Structures are given as C-alpha cells and as structure tokens.
Amino acid sequence: MQKCVSVYNSAEKLIADVIKPGLCSGCGACIGYCPYIKSFGERVGVVHDCRKSEGTCYQVCPRAVTNFADLRQLIFGDEETDPVIGGNRGIYYARACDKLARTSGQYGGVVTALSIYGLQKGIIDCALMTGGSFTGARPFIASSADGILACAGSKYTAAPNLGLFQEALKNGFHNIGVVGRPCQCTAARKMQQVKEIKGERIPLIIGLFCMGSFSPEFYRFIKDKGLDEYEKIDIPGDVNFKKGNKETILPYDEVREYIRASCNICFDPLSELADLSVGSTEYDYGWNTLIIRTDTGAILVKDAVADGIIEIKEYPAPRLPLLKKAVFNKKKRVLENPDAAYLKISNKERDFFLANGGSA
Numbered sequence: 001m002q003k004c005v006s007v008y009n010s011a012e013k014l015i016a017d018v019i020k021p022g023l024c025s026g027c028g029a030c031i032g033y034c035p036y037i038k039s040f041g042e043r044v045g046v047v048h049d050c051r052k053s054e055g056t057c058y059q060v061c062p063r064a065v066t067n068f069a070d071l072r073q074l075i076f077g078d079e080e081t082d083p084v085i086g087g088n089r090g091i092y093y094a095r096a097c098d099k100l101a102r103t104s105g106q107y108g109g110v111v112t113a114l115s116i117y118g119l120q121k122g123i124i125d126c127a128l129m130t131g132g133s134f135t136g137a138r139p140f141i142a143s144s145a146d147g148i149l150a151c152a153g154s155k156y157t158a159a160p161n162l163g164l165f166q167e168a169l170k171n172g173f174h175n176i177g178v179v180g181r182p183c184q185c186t187a188a189r190k191m192q193q194v195k196e197i198k199g200e201r202i203p204l205i206i207g208l209f210c211m212g213s214f215s216p217e218f219y220r221f222i223k224d225k226g227l228d229e230y231e232k233i234d235i236p237g238d239v240n241f242k243k244g245n246k247e248t249i250l251p252y253d254e255v256r257e258y259i260r261a262s263c264n265i266c267f268d269p270l271s272e273l274a275d276l277s278v279g280s281t282e283y284d285y286g287w288n289t290l291i292i293r294t295d296t297g298a299i300l301v302k303d304a305v306a307d308g309i310i311e312i313k314e315y316p317a318p319r320l321p322l323l324k325k326a327v328f329n330k331k332k333r334v335l336e337n338p339d340a341a342y343l344k345i346s347n348k349e350r351d352f353f354l355a356n357g358g359s360a
C-alpha cells in the first residue's frame, strides 16, 4: 500500500518529524515568523494548523532534514575539514584578560569577552544569548557589555534564544550575533540562507561545545533536591553545584535521564558550523578550548589577542587524541541511532565512523 505523504513542508511536518517524536532541541529557530508557533518556557509548540507548502519553521529547524555535508560546503567551500572535529584554522587554550569576564564566565570567560569585543568593534549590535540562571534559563537580547556579562555562565538546559531573532530585527538591530549550543549554530546557518527572514543579518556565530542539554524536568529535580540555593553548576564528569566554598557533587547517572532525546541524535558536539567554538579544557577550569573555524572567527580572535581582550596558548598535543576520541564515539553512537534519520552526510563520512571501530 502506498504511504500517505504530507504535502505541507511546514508546521504540520515539523509536528510530525520533530515535535511529536520528542526530538525538538529547544533552539527557538522556528519561533517568530507566524502566530502559530510559540514557546512555553523551554518547550516549543504549534498552536494552530498551518497549510503552507513550504514553511520557514521547517526550513530552519536543526532536527528537520539537515544536509550537514551541504552546510559544511557552504561554510568551508572546498577546504578540507577534519571529519571528527570539523573545519578549523587552529585550536588553542584561551581565556579572557578582563578579570570580571573571567570570574563571571563559566571557565575562562572567552565567550563573554569575545561577544563584548564584537559589540565594541561594531561587528554585532546585539547577541542572542541565554540569561537567567541554572534554575531558570531565559532567552535574552544582549546589546551592551553589562547585558552580555549578565548572561555569563552555563545553564545546562535549553533556552530557545533564536526565537528572539525576529524581535531583535523589530527592535532595530541590524547585526545580530548568535551564541548557542551546536543545534542553535546549525539553525543559525540555515537561517542565514533564508532571505525572507533577513537571515543574512547574522554576522557572527559563537558555538559552545555541548555533549547534551537537560529537559525542563531538570529544574524540578534541582528544586526537589534543594540544590536551587547554589549559584553555579558545572559538569566536568559528575555534576557539581557550587556557592562560595560550598559544593555538592552528584554522580552523572543521577541526571542522565534528563538529557533531551534531541541530544542523543546530535552529530555535532563541537558546534562545527560556528565561526568559533568554545568549550572547557576538561582539567584547567580557568581556561577554555577555542577552535577557530572561519575567516570571521580568525579575524576576531587575531584582533582580540592584539587588543589584549583574550590571551591564547598552544593546545597541548596529548589532549587532542582525547578530544577526538570523545567526539568520534559520540558521532558513531548517533549514526547507529535509527532516530537520527534527519541527518544527511556523505557515505564516505558515514563509513569513516561506522567502519572504523572506535579509533579516531
């Protein structure tokens, strides 16, 4: 019997392919183009039928059909890219020079420092960021150094901050930076391709490393455990809650169930499509790992170093195989997951991960 195929490549398909199966990453990219899609905290929902044959919502969703190979080609052209860590023009340790950015930041404060610098240099006039706290993340349009500083620190849930893109345009911003998880960087690259929504007004994408984010149920867990009195959360392996000298450490297994299903099909733990990717070093928490990916990212870093905004040092050679192994294993798991059908990569790349039994 012939299968019935929807002719609506819009909200109806978004519901069928992404929202109903629980695969929404909470990036927010589908919000703001029509009155039918709304976010409720960190949940995204379609509140009315839509019969458009092509909808921006589906086009920009990072969990709708995503040709990762095409997106890479768009950003890196014919440049050779590393199949594991992606296109890069250098990988470094980095930290902010400014003490406030460092102490406010999750690790070395590089994202905060570079975002403020981007604003000061006029590369962006605002950035879509994640404010609030780890007990309640909030999408935020940051258009001042203070606003950016207020967003410092990781919230390990999923604020749909791309949903503020249209609002930022309405508010008169022309160059809208994006700071986000890998799914948000993918969505932002897709948005850049859509003229109707003025996606070309995204000049800078700073991506975070991300092995997974928690569903909103995590907030209830924190509250029930009485952990909401802490100021900061960190996940160097186990889950650390910190306030001054006080610290509570939970085994990761206690929170594993809160990881969003969407993260289990994420092929991109290092934000490969961003201009710059920033993560931890995994052992020195005063520094970040910084991957320079594009010309835009390279120029920003070069100028920021010259102007004393961030300092960088060589990435220790023995760390690279460890990083690559973690990413390789994550990508392999995703390719083995039948729910990752949205992802299109070349057969050559697929074979690299599936035939190569775990050694990157």
Ligand SMILES: Cc1cc2nc3c(=O)[nH]c(=O)nc-3n(C[C@H](O)[C@H](O)[C@H](O)COP(=O)(O)OP(=O)(O)OC[C@H]3O[C@@H](n4cnc5c(N)ncnc54)[C@H](O)[C@@H]3O)c2cc1C
Residues within 6 Å of the ligand: 104, 105, 106, 107, 108, 109, 110, 111, 112, 113, 128, 129, 130, 131, 137, 151, 152, 153, 154, 155, 156, 157, 158, 159, 179, 180, 181, 208, 209, 210, 211, 212, 213, 214, 278, 279, 280, 281, 282, 288
């Ligand atoms: C859900 C999540 C999972 C992560 N997993 C890893 C990991 O496995 N390994 C690793 O090395 N690093 C991971 N990171 C990145 C790490 O926590 C730091 O964000 C990164 O190293 C930048 O550090 P920084 O000191 O420059 O940050 P800061 O200068 O403090 O800047 C942090 C920026 O992150 C943004 N932000 C905070 N929370 C979110 C969120 N939920 N979604 C989108 N943007 C947000 C803020 O707007 C802020 O601009 C993760 C981050 C998140 C949000």
